[in-house]
Amino acid sequence: MTAILYLASAVAFIVGLKRLGAPRTARSGNRIAALGMLAAIVITLVTGGIVNWGVVLAGLVVGSVVGAWAAVRVQMTAMPQMVAIFNGLGGAASALVAATEVVGADLPALPVETVVTILLSILIGSITFTGSFVAFGKLQGLVPGRPLTFPGQRFVNAVLTVVLVGFAIWAGVASNEAGYWVVASISLLIGVMAVVPIGGADMPVVISLLNSFSGLAAAAAGFVIESNPLIIGGALVGAAGLILTVQMTEAMNRSLANVLFAGFGTEGATSAATMSDKPVKRATAEDAAISLGYADSIMIVPGYGLAVAQAQHAVRKLADALEERGANVHYAIHPVAGRMPGHMNVLLAEADVPYEQLLDLEQADPQFPQTDVVLILGANDVVNTSARDEPGSPIYGMPIFNVDRAGTVIVVKRSLSPGFAGIDNPLFYEDNTLMFFADAKEALEQTTAALRSI
Amino acid sequence: MSTLLVGVTVFVLAAFVGFEVISKVPPTLHTPLMSGANAISGITIIGALTAAGLGATPLAQVLGFLAVATATVNVVGGFFVTDRMLEMFKSRSERERPER
Numbered sequence: 001m002t003a004i005l006y007l008a009s010a011v012a013f014i015v016g017l018k019r020l021g022a023p024r025t026a027r028s029g030n031r032i033a034a035l036g037m038l039a040a041i042v043i044t045l046v047t048g049g050i051v052n053w054g055v056v057l058a059g060l061v062v063g064s065v066v067g068a069w070a071a072v073r074v075q076m077t078a079m080p081q082m083v084a085i086f087n088g089l090g091g092a093a094s095a096l097v098a099a100t101e102v103v104g105a106d107l108p109a110l111p112v113e114t115v116v117t118i119l120l121s122i123l124i125g126s127i128t129f130t131g132s133f134v135a136f137g138k139l140q141g142l143v144p145g146r147p148l149t150f151p152g153q154r155f156v157n158a159v160l161t162v163v164l165v166g167f168a169i170w171a172g173v174a175s176n177e178a179g180y181w182v183v184a185s186i187s188l189l190i191g192v193m194a195v196v197p198i199g200g201a202d203m204p205v206v207i208s209l210l211n212s213f214s215g216l217a218a219a220a221a222g223f224v225i226e227s228n229p230l231i232i233g234g235a236l237v238g239a240a241g242l243i244l245t246v247q248m249t250e251a252m253n254r255s256l257a258n259v260l261f262a263g264f265g266t267e268g269a270t271s272a273a274t275m276s277d278k279p280v281k282r283a284t285a286e287d288a289a290i291s292l293g294y295a296d297s298i299m300i301v302p303g304y305g306l307a308v309a310q311a312q313h314a315v316r317k318l319a320d321a322l323e324e325r326g327a328n329v330h331y332a333i334h335p336v337a338g339r340m341p342g343h344m345n346v347l348l349a350e351a352d353v354p355y356e357q358l359l360d361l362e363q364a365d366p367q368f369p370q371t372d373v374v375l376i377l378g379a380n381d382v383v384n385t386s387a388r389d390e391p392g393s394p395i396y397g398m399p400i401f402n403v404d405r406a407g408t409v410i411v412v413k414r415s416l417s418p419g420f421a422g423i424d425n426p427l428f429y430e431d432n433t434l435m436f437f438a439d440a441k442e443a444l445e446q447t448t449a450a451l452r453s454i
Numbered sequence: 455m456s457t458l459l460v461g462v463t464v465f466v467l468a469a470f471v472g473f474e475v476i477s478k479v480p481p482t483l484h485t486p487l488m489s490g491a492n493a494i495s496g497i498t499i500i501g502a503l504t505a506a507g508l509g510a511t512p513l514a515q516v517l518g519f520l521a522v523a524t525a526t527v528n529v530v531g532g533f534f535v536t537d538r539m540l541e542m543f544k545s546r547s548e549r550e551r552p553e554r
Contacts, residue, residue: 013494014471020487021479027540030490034533037497041529044500050507052515059506059519063526070527071534079485079539086492086532089524094498096521100505103514113458211488211495218498223461225501231461232468233497239472240491244484335481342484346539349482354546360481 003228005043010232012036017236023355040229076350077307080340084136084207087214091128094217095184098122098224107175114224115172121220122180123168123187128213130191135207138200139339145200154261157193160186198260200339201304201381205248205259207340212241244341251335251361253387253397280416283434285446288375288410291434292318292447293454295372295408297328299364301401302344303337305378305413306440314444315377316351321451330357332364332401334382361399371406377440378412384425395423409433412443486539493532499525 013036019029050056074082098121101114110118137143164186171179198206215237222230249256283291292298300315319329331353337344345358359367368374376383386393387400403409404427411433427433436443479487502525506518 009497010468013497014475017472017487017491017494018475020483020490021476023480023483023543023545026483026486026543027537030486030493030533030536030540033490033494034537037493037499037529037533040497040500041503044503048500048504048507050503052507052509052518055506055509055515055519056503056522059502059522060526063523063528064530066523067527067529067531068534071531071538074535076539076542079489079535082531082535083485083489083492086489086528087495090492090495090498090528093496093502093521093525093528096517096524097498097501097505100509100514100517100521103509103517104511113456208488211492214492214495218495219465221498221501223458223465225504226457226461227501228461228464230497230501231464233494235465235468236472236475237491237495239469240476240487243473243476244488333481340485341488342481342486345482346485346542349539349542349544352542352544354548355482355543356546358482 002043002047006040006227006229009036009040009043010229012039013233013236017240076312076347077310078140079346080203080207080338080343081136081139083340084132084139084210087207087210088129088132088136090214091125091132091210091217093125094214094221095122095125095129097221098125099180099184101224102177102180107177110175112172117220117223119168119172119180119183121217121224122184123164124213124220125217126184126187127191127194128210128217130188131195131206131213132191132210134192134195135203135210138195139203143196147199148196153193153197157190160190160193164190194260201336202259203339204336204341204343205245205252205256208241208244208248209256210241212238212245215239215241248336248341251399252395253399278429280428280435281431281433283410283436285436285438285443285450287434288436288443288447289450289454291373291408291410292322292327292375293325293451295322295327297367297371297373298322298330299367299371299374299403299406300329300331301374301376301379301383301403302331302333302348303377303379303382304339307338307343307347307378309378309440311377311441311444312347312351314441314448316348316353318444318448318451319353321448325451330359330364330367332359332361334361334379334401337379337382361401365401368402368405372408374403374406374409376403376409376411376413377444380413380425381423383427384423385427386423386425389426393423403427404430404432407432410436412436412438412440414439482543486536486543489532489539490536493529493536496525496529496532499529
């Protein structure tokens, strides 16, 4: 009977995920999955033969208060950090579940498969935990966003991996409890070492991959305690995270291995100096307002700079003013814009931009030749024409928005400094490009004000 | 069939279901999808509840408590924040309707 009820939870997860895939049904999908979770928790509390009620209730209360407080308080711009922390805690929980199986267990009596799954669960969960917190630190600016590399890094990581495997085998074969804790410690260290060399702009890939890992950690814990709902829930999340990871790497035209191990952004800084002497056309808020005010079709390309400047509401106001003047306004959202998949869409939804106005890469790119004005807000690499024109560029082959094919391009940017990879952007020096050097929010507010007087 | 083999079978089939269900999600929903999926990975809470509820030694109980607390943050925070995000997603027609 318990098994049937748990199956109902698993079905709720699948139905919920399915409904999360379409805007109209997404909210109900999330609620169905939450109900499935609530059911699974209640079933476990009722049928689990729980003795230590104090410990269980304390954990539930502390976790609920912290989780609800964080969910209510978090700003939409900080959503990637939030998801990173939750990923990490999920991984930690799975590792802890496996760890409690080790404590006080008659280790020599454990079957081989249990030993292997306990070790896997500790390993994946611990890596997810520290990896996610390093990712959080990079997103929050607590850890430098640039790739942190040192000579011999790969060698050190290789040695760590070998030592990890060695201790894992020893812990299993010798049934040594201390061995399990060494495995946990090395795994925690590997989580740090794995994410530290990855640049801040590659965080969409890292967050997706860690999301997948948190699912795999849950599935591994499911094998340890022989629980199908854990295996099913974990496998679903593992698959979801993997799909998003692959989509993100494809959107950057790079392999997963390149993202994880290349320390991207350490090279290529040399070419910046050669081009920065070229003249650019500077624009003021008045110039931008005149260009935009007399345009029929306008495409806005938001990037991470928009999120940093908290300018999502300001851009909505400008778009409203332009629509009142009869212009057709759309937003072109690159898959890797922002710091996690779909981050820009959430920010614009927060500012009440209807989701029909948000176009993805395939929808938006063919429209640029018919677009009068493109407004680029804090985006750089996703409109860098060297990805298309310069085979030697580190980002060559990455699909970009071909904004230079539009009538006029207005780039709002704080300075001419190149993007995360240190790659200069030839777009800035084109004849039809106007550079508006300002904070995105201030630039938008000034332009909206200037628009009223023309 | 051994329990392990049953588990592997369930895992593989569930992974395929996951790929089928999620592969066509539009980019607009990627962030809520990820945070919702993340909340689902908090299903490890049922292992945590058992571990904390049955732990015999103080160490096992401490680890169990930490497992329950972290998993609960994951579950409660994950579903709440996903709901908060999805509440904001509106189509043009919904946006023009008067607010609540």
